Amino acid sequence: MAEFEEFPEGLGGTLGAYLNHLAVERGTASATLEAYTRDLRRYGTYLADRGVRTLREVSSGVVGEFLATLRTGESGGVALAPASAARTIVAVRGLHRFAFAEGLVDHDPAREVTPPALPRRLPKALPVDDVLRLLERGVATGVRGLRDRALLELLYSSGARISEAVGLDVDDVDTRERTVLLDGKGGGQRRVPVGRPALDTLEAYLVRARPGLVGRTRSVPALFLNARGGRLSRQGGWQILKSAAERAGVDTAVSPHVLRHSFATHLLEGGADVRVVQELLGHASVATTQVYTRITMRTLREVYATTHPRAQEPKR
Structure with missing residues (x-):
């Protein structure tokens, strides 16, 4: 898809196929698709900068390292808040799960990677x-x-x-x-x-x-x-x-x-x-x-x- 044409063909093609799957087969809302596009572009940039050309080359260590960089901004752009970092990992896990289910890869390296725990907000109470x-x-x-x-x-x-x-x-x-x-x-x-x-x-x-x-x-x-x-x-x-x-x-x-x-x-x-x-x-x-x-x-x-x-x- 055009959203990821800057990435190597194998990587960009899988990213685009996953978004298309969310839009057409899952009926994902447009606002969520926009957020996932940003998240996946961030992930794609991280992988491409490390010479990764297809998801077959991604290990669980790579996914874990990407998670570690989300709060520091090292993976491209500004550092993410905990909620945004958690959503990004959800998008990445969904991508790898999709690729494995479609037979595009022979393993799912993101399966064991979980979103960071969000800080527990105090409930609001009225006087x-x-x-x-x-x-x-x-x-x-x-x-x-x-x-x-x-x-x-x-x-x-x-x-x-x-x-x-x-x-x-x-x-x-x-x-x-x-x-x-x-x-x-x-x-x-x-x-x-x-x-x-x-x-x-x-x-x-x-x-x-x-x-x-x-x-x-x-x-x-x-x-x-x-x-x-x-x-x-x-x-x-x-x-x-x-x-x-x-x-x-x-x-x-x-x-x-x-x-x-x-x-x-x-x-x-x-x-x-x-x-x-x-x-x-x-x-x-x-x-x-x-x-x-x-x-x-x-x-x-x-x-x-x-x-x-x-x-x-x-x-x-």
């Missing part, structure tokens, strides 16, 4: 005041407003994923026990408590709003319904939260996942045990939950540094 403003001022009045308020209160009160919340049926809500039954990842279920404000808004929605949304479709089991009487989608739930944040004047980027992070962080800051939070979130391993303790520890350090007499810098 409690922002969450309260979102819940109290973020929803409109009327039937849909009752539904939206019930959904948002439930998300924050239970720590549910948006897919778990919109997947709830009416029978999953136990108002006497003050719990909801969530269907989590991998088919696992968990019953979690919800607070009185969430239950009150759920009851108001069920009595005053949901019957109007159901319309003639009386048998629909879903708890949260859209305007057509069907189950509310994940995208619909996300849009409800986004609109609520705009209406409440919450400037921080808000998503259902941010609300879930806020739930966990506020529990830990209030003194909850990390294993209790693990159960509430439905994490299989406590290690997944412990990322939140890094946030609360940062808060503790800040409080300590500003309040403890012996934590202050001595005055000179």
Whole structure:
């Protein structure tokens, strides 16, 4: 292909064939194809500069050395950020896997080369005041407003994923026990408590709003319904939260996942045990939950540094 005409014919031809495979047979999005073209050109330049003319000449050591240069910029162009370096290795591994599957080479040297581990980002959490403003001022009045308020209160009160919340049926809500039954990842279920404000808004929605949304479709089991009487989608739930944040004047980027992070962080800051939070979130391993303790520890350090007499810098 013309994208790689500067490389030796054997090398450039394989690079082009792989991109064509992604575009025609895999239906890869144009933006992804553009990124892969840049990644593969970088790899092709690295190989060509070392006298490699076909992928048959590439060993696993060569692929590993290329990975090592991605963060330094030695393989052509500027150094890559971790996420871009990881994507580049994914593209390179896909190239070698394709060449092996097509019989163009007799081995796959990139099979054992894995993308670099990305630094774990701390989850974002909203301040409690922002969450309260979102819940109290973020929803409109009327039937849909009752539904939206019930959904948002439930998300924050239970720590549910948006897919778990919109997947709830009416029978999953136990108002006497003050719990909801969530269907989590991998088919696992968990019953979690919800607070009185969430239950009150759920009851108001069920009595005053949901019957109007159901319309003639009386048998629909879903708890949260859209305007057509069907189950509310994940995208619909996300849009409800986004609109609520705009209406409440919450400037921080808000998503259902941010609300879930806020739930966990506020529990830990209030003194909850990390294993209790693990159960509430439905994490299989406590290690997944412990990322939140890094946030609360940062808060503790800040409080300590500003309040403890012996934590202050001595005055000179």
